[in-house]
Amino acid sequence: MNALKRALAGVLAAAATARAQDVRLAQRLDKPTYVAVNAIVDSARVAKLPTAPLVDKALEGAAKGSDGQKIVLAVHQLSVRMTSARRVLGTSSSPDEIKAAATALDAGVSERDLERVKSAGGKRPVTMPLAVLTDLVGRQVPIATATTLVVQLSRSGVKDPDLALFQRNVRADIDRGADPTVAATTRARGLVARGSTSKTKPAQ
Amino acid sequence: MIVERVLRGNAEAFGSLVERYRDRYARYALHMLGNREDAEEALQDAFTRAYRSLARCDDPERFGAWLFRILVNRCRTLGARRGRRAKTFVFDETALLSASEDHPAEQGAWREEIDRALQRLRPEQREAFLLKYVEELGYDEMSRLTGVGVSALKMRVMRACDRLRELLSEVHSA
Amino acid sequence: MRDDDNVKIRDVARALREPVRVDASFNERVMRVVRELPKHSHLSFWRRWAMPRTITVRPLAASLAAASLVLFALVGLWHVSDDLDRAAKPIAKAIFPPKVAPEQHVQFVLVAPDAKKVAVVGDFNGWDPSHLGYQAQHRGGGVWAVTASVPIGHHRYSFVVDDSLWVADPTAPRVVDNDFGTTNSAIVVEEQR
Numbered sequence: 065m066n067a068l069k070r071a072l073a074g075v076l077a078a079a080a081t082a083r084a085q086d087v088r089l090a091q092r093l094d095k096p097t098y099v100a101v102n103a104i105v106d107s108a109r110v111a112k113l114p115t116a117p118l119v120d121k122a123l124e125g126a127a128k129g130s131d132g133q134k135i136v137l138a139v140h141q142l143s144v145r146m147t148s149a150r151r152v153l154g155t156s157s158s159p160d161e162i163k164a165a166a167t168a169l170d171a172g173v174s175e176r177d178l179e180r181v182k183s184a185g186g187k188r189p190v191t192m193p194l195a196v197l198t199d200l201v202g203r204q205v206p207i208a209t210a211t212t213l214v215v216q217l218s219r220s221g222v223k224d225p226d227l228a229l230f231q232r233n234v235r236a237d238i239d240r241g242a243d244p245t246v247a248a249t250t251r252a253r254g255l256v257a258r259g260s261t262s263k264t265k266p267a268q
Numbered sequence: 269m270i271v272e273r274v275l276r277g278n279a280e281a282f283g284s285l286v287e288r289y290r291d292r293y294a295r296y297a298l299h300m301l302g303n304r305e306d307a308e309e310a311l312q313d314a315f316t317r318a319y320r321s322l323a324r325c326d327d328p329e330r331f332g333a334w335l336f337r338i339l340v341n342r343c344r345t346l347g348a349r350r351g352r353r354a355k356t357f358v359f360d361e362t363a364l365l366s367a368s369e370d371h372p373a374e375q376g377a378w379r380e381e382i383d384r385a386l387q388r389l390r391p392e393q394r395e396a397f398l399l400k401y402v403e404e405l406g407y408d409e410m411s412r413l414t415g416v417g418v419s420a421l422k423m424r425v426m427r428a429c430d431r432l433r434e435l436l437s438e439v440h441s442a
Numbered sequence: 443m444r445d446d447d448n449v450k451i452r453d454v455a456r457a458l459r460e461p462v463r464v465d466a467s468f469n470e471r472v473m474r475v476v477r478e479l480p481k482h483s484h485l486s487f488w489r490r491w492a493m494p495r496t497i498t499v500r501p502l503a504a505s506l507a508a509a510s511l512v513l514f515a516l517v518g519l520w521h522v523s524d525d526l527d528r529a530a531k532p533i534a535k536a537i538f539p540p541k542v543a544p545e546q547h548v549q550f551v552l553v554a555p556d557a558k559k560v561a562v563v564g565d566f567n568g569w570d571p572s573h574l575g576y577q578a579q580h581r582g583g584g585v586w587a588v589t590a591s592v593p594i595g596h597h598r599y600s601f602v603v604d605d606s607l608w609v610a611d612p613t614a615p616r617v618v619d620n621d622f623g624t625t626n627s628a629i630v631v632e633e634q635r
Contacts, residue, residue, distance in 0.1 A: 087323070087480070087482075087483065088568055090480045091320045091321070091479070091480060092320075116565070117565065120565035120568070120569070120598075121621070123565075123568045123569045123570075124565070124569040124598075124621075124622065125621065125622055126569070127563060127568075127569035127570065127571065128569075128608065128622045128624065130621075130622050134621070134622065137621075138621035138622065141621070142621075159595070160595040160596040160630075161596075163595075163596050164596045164628075164630075167596075167598070167617055167628070170617075170618070170619075170620060171617070171618055191595075191596050191630055192630050195596060195615055195628050195630050196615065198615065198616075198617060198628065199615030199616050199617075199628065201618075202615070202616035202617065202618045202625075203616065224630070224632065228630075231615055232613075235613070235615075274482060275482045276482070276483075277481050277482055277483055279476055279477060279479075279481050279482075280473070282473070282476055283469060283472075283473050286468075286469050286472050286473065287469060290464050290468060290469065291461060291462060291463065291464055294462050294464045294468075295458075295459075295460075295461065295462040298462055299458055308468065311464075311468075312468070312471060312472055312475070315472045315476075316472065316475045316476060316479070317572070319476050319479060320479060321570070321572070322482060323482060324570075324573065324574070326574060334574070337572075337574070338572060341559070341572060341605065344558065344559065344604070344605065345605045345606070348604065348605075348606070378457070379457055382454050382457050382458065386458070391558075392558055398458070401451065401454070401455035401458070402455055402458045402459050411579070414559075415559055415560070415561075415577040415578060415579055415580070416558075416579070416580050417579055417580050417581060417582065419582075420580055420582075429451050432451065432454060433450060433451070436450065436454070
């Protein structure tokens with residue numbers, strides 16, 4: 065397929081996706097809500113933010129039987145969080161990273177904390193570290209502690225599968241009655257000391 | 269293909285699908301829910317949901333099965349919401365949804381007993397019994413429709429049959 | 443009992459199979475609602491052909507990866523014969539560039555002994571509890587499971603029990619959802635190498 069065909073196909077794909085999303089929104093939202101949500105989605109598209117998460121948020125609200133006002137508010141707030149997320153993570157961040165960061169912001173993680181996680185990861189995607197951070201915060205590990213732990217793990221070069229394992233272990237410990245902070249700190253220490261990669265020295 | 273015509277924007281074509289599937293699925297809804305009003309509501313709801321999400325019907329050739337699945341779910345939701353009714357509407361020739369008009373009186377009474385016994389089954393047993401014996405589906409298809417495993421479905425059918433026999437024997441011996 | 447048991451059940455079934463007449467006004471009532479709804483467009487039609495659906499064939503790779511976050515119990519070779527999908531793939535490749543997000547098969551498991559129905563909903567299926575392909579099957583002992591396609595990337599999801607109860611996955615990372623008052627779960631699906 066030559067370049068022109070690819071470009072055309074890309075435009076068609078984008079248009080089809082946008083139209084398909086519109087159709088789903090129109091099917092599931094009442095008219096005023098649809099108009100309001102569509103406006104937010106259009107603005108996001110113009111600002112080159114990922115629009116799928118906004119559509120999904122509206123669909124989620126509809127599926128959960130929320131009223132139109134709540135849905136519009138939720139979509140708007142997500143759009144604001146995604147704007148902040150992209151500002152912190154940079155314009156080359158992926159839609160998944162922006163989604164994960166917006167979710168972390170919603171959990172109470174600050175933009176400053178996001179920045180720290182981003183720098184600790186270097187060029188590696190921050191999707192998984194942010195998902196783990198959000199989970200720790202959701203399990204009542206104080207935000208500052210959770211951020212510090214995730215930053216340390218990232219700086220030590222811990223890879224995504226090991227981060228996932230870390231999250232699972234912390235969860236299991238908490239389920240068995242451990243204090244969330246103690247569980248998270250202990251497991252993180254163990255992971256960093258073990259040095260899950262051959263690269264950088266473990267952090268102290 | 270009617271489904272494809274609807275997807276291309278011909279909403280009126282959907283009327284043919286309503287006509288085609290209405291009676292058969294009305295029968296299921298009526299037996300499942302036990303009364304005309306609920307059955308009509310579930311059926312109408314199922315059709316409108318099917319229209320709304322028609323683009324997600326993977327295989328237009330199997331639209332009927334796909335629609336039926338929606339109806340089965342609607343009946344479950346409606347049944348759960350409304351709870352069991354003490355009094356069920358079972359046989360009324362003047363009603364919108366009714367059995368064939370050439371039932372003589374004694375057959376009418378027997379039908380009433382069957383319907384009454386059916387409504388006394390647990391919902392999941394009634395559902396399994398109707399799908400197996402009235403809709404005459406195979407267990408694999410029933411499993412796809414309900415999301416329940418085959419062995420669980422067989423158990424439900426068996427229990428439904430036992431219970432129906434029990435209830436209907438009580439009637440006979442009364 | 444005088445009668446043969448099977449005959450009695452057959453009699454019952456035969457009686458229940460009698461046709462049920464529906465008033466002709468029913469059709470009009472349905473169509474009145476349908477006419478109020480947005481019409482499907484030709485793009486709805488083409489979208490079905492253009493987006494490959496649930497079937498992805500991938501070679502068997504490492505058996506488990508990122509098991510905690512993702513509930514990968516099984517990633518493996520998956521052959522499914524599906525006429526629509528076989529027809530859709532060549533058309534999809536011709537019209538759209540091969541940049542559709544690749545998918546992985548992910549197993550979702552929920553223990554819910556009292557449930558009658560369990561579905562997985564998330565941003566990968568429009569949060570639709572009736573979406574085919576995401577309906578869990580009861581495996582026995584209250585264990586509900588479904589292996590479904592999830593695009594690679596970060597997603598939020600939940601279980602819906604009996605069409606009414608939203609349950610976060612207890613084994614997955616949490617996402618506190620302040621917008622609609624429920625807790626969702628997060629999943630990060632990574633490409634298998």
